[in-house]
Amino acid sequence: MTIQPTHQTAYAADQSLQKIKDKGTIVMATSPDYPPYEFEVNHDGKDHIVGMDVDIMKKVAKDLGVKLVIKSMSFDSVLVAVETGKADVAMSGINPTPARRQSVDFSEIYYNGGQSFLIDKTDAAKYKTQANLANKTIGAQTGTLQYNLAKQKIPGATVKGMDKSTDLVLALKTHKIDALGIETPSAEAYVKNDPDLAMIKSSYPLNKNETGSAMAFKKGSDSLVTAVNKSINEIKAKGLVNNYLADAGKYMKVNTVNTSMWHYWSYFAKGIEYTLIISAISVVIGVLLGTLLALMRFSKSKIIHAIAVAYIEFVRGTPLMVQVLFVYFGIGIIVNLPALLSGIIAVSLNSGAYVAEIIRGGINSVAKGQTEASASLGLNKTDTMRFVVLPQALKNIWPALGNEFVSLIKESSIVSIIGVTDLIYQLNIVRADTYRGVMPVFVAMIIYFIITFILTRILNHYEGKMKHAK
Incomplete structure (x- = not known):
């Protein structure tokens, strides 16, 4: 008879979970410029980092019995923050690619929104499918899955990488690039809030274990990952992600009510x-x-x-x-x-x-x-x-x-x-x-x-x- 390992034996492998509980906080590194995953909202004159990822992490922190602390930084620094101990977890719509798995541990996939392209609305008749983007200039965030996919899967494409998605959207609207590779939820968020943009779905042959979003942890954090996965499974079972996305949509409407400087x-x-x-x-x-x-x-x-x-x-x-x-x-x-x-x-x-x-x-x-x-x-x-x-x-x-x-x-x-x-x-x-x-x-x-x-x-x-x- 096979004996299933208990949570206690899994946690005994390392002290990552116990350290979190001992200090009473879990520090999350994120880049809050990627709605609806994470973004800032100006509410009642105060700044708040909100979004689907934040709500998921709040649920995880509650389950662990600790307080959530959010550290904001550029996207290309969030994994480094985890590797160097600046943060306990990185959560920023991160895809758990094989290359990234060599440097950090990942949780289970908590959301898989798919891949799309943002285009200028005036080009909607010209770019109807991904096939129309062959030999065109594609933008994507540097170091992301979208950057690598565009390079590997779109024939003759010239791929331009930038650190910020906001810079890429500006490049798109000023015709520096023809399309922007981005995750579907973010593409939908931009289209809903910017009448000058449109989107087309990608036709990439995708491995869902690599293209979904997951949390990243320092290598060897087995006990912490196990505990977090328990929360993720509960979130999936109760369908809470859809609720979190709905809440993010409400916050985005707050931001766009008044966009004056x-x-x-x-x-x-x-x-x-x-x-x-x-x-x-x-x-x-x-x-x-x-x-x-x-x-x-x-x-x-x-x-x-x-x-x-x-x-x-x-x-x-x-x-x-x-x-x-x-x-x-x-x-x-x-x-x-x-x-x-x-x-x-x-x-x-x-x-x-x-x-x-x-x-x-x-x-x-x-x-x-x-x-x-x-x-x-x-x-x-x-x-x-x-x-x-x-x-x-x-x-x-x-x-x-x-x-x-x-x-x-x-x-x-x-x-x-x-x-x-x-x-x-x-x-x-x-x-x-x-x-x-x-x-x-x-x-x-x-x-x-x-x-x-x-x-x-x-x-x-x-x-x-x-x-x-x-």
Whole structure:
């Protein structure tokens, strides 16, 4: 007689479930720009992440007896968040493909909505079936099943990948792509809320075990996956997914009642707040670090000089986006840093390398005679640098430093990829919620211009005072 394993023996395999229960929370990583799965809604003046996935996860958390905590970030970061321990579960309409199964564990499929294409409504007569998309330009989110399917299954297609579905919809509406590969529920959501769009069903030969949506967990989370699957089976048996989809539809109607940018002023205000916080702190740290690195480069110690050169060259030789991801996910394996702090650290460390070279150039621009004159007056090297060289260097490099400060405000937008709610992050949320592709971009562009214009005027004012100073 075969003895069926009990839940207790399954849970004994690892401590993933017990850890969740001990801390009393389950952290869900998601990208809330994919209605009806997950999206943000502006309700009673407050932001809420809602959708089918959120409702399912609330049910799971309730069954486990813990509280649900949601971490929002870009889609291409949600699986990394699980792998590095930033989140306990990733849930964002994720398809459990064989490639993904090598990195994470998956629950059972909780929903299978199928695949479709969004098209511009004016092209409805031209693109009636998937066969009509041969040799056309197809858009899809980078790293998704839809991207790979379009590459493999549509003859002669040119596939363009982007990180955000909102960017892809804008590309579709501006005729940069001919069609957008997307899951059927999301396609239906866009069509219902945007009269300029239409959809056609795909004819992909699909494996339902790979194309449905599932939750992702860190490798070896057998006990947690077993417990979650129990909730999923109950959700399926009671037909709760349809209820969750209906609730998501109601929330989407709330978003589209008023799609004016003024209605979303609080989103942009919050984005401005975080952008200015990151920029202000990073400027201070960047200047201090840059000054230290510049002085280290002038050191007679070969070791100190080499450390400064190596740091500056390495930071300037790697993209800021990679540095942000490394600080948040890489260092996060050792120390669990919040997204905002990780963003500030990464931007500050990056700025310091560029400021160092600006200051070094300024120091070199000061005539050697100034140093010699200081020595003749009895000033030591420290006082000479502090009272003679650096003040003159500052006058010479002020325009370059000003450009770095202005650039920092714009470059700090990269932190949105790890879920920091800066201006770019909020811009994408507004675009997803309102189904308006261009206007939120225009508003953000104007806001950035106003911020940088004011900063430039302030910097020019002090530059003028320096020129007239004796």
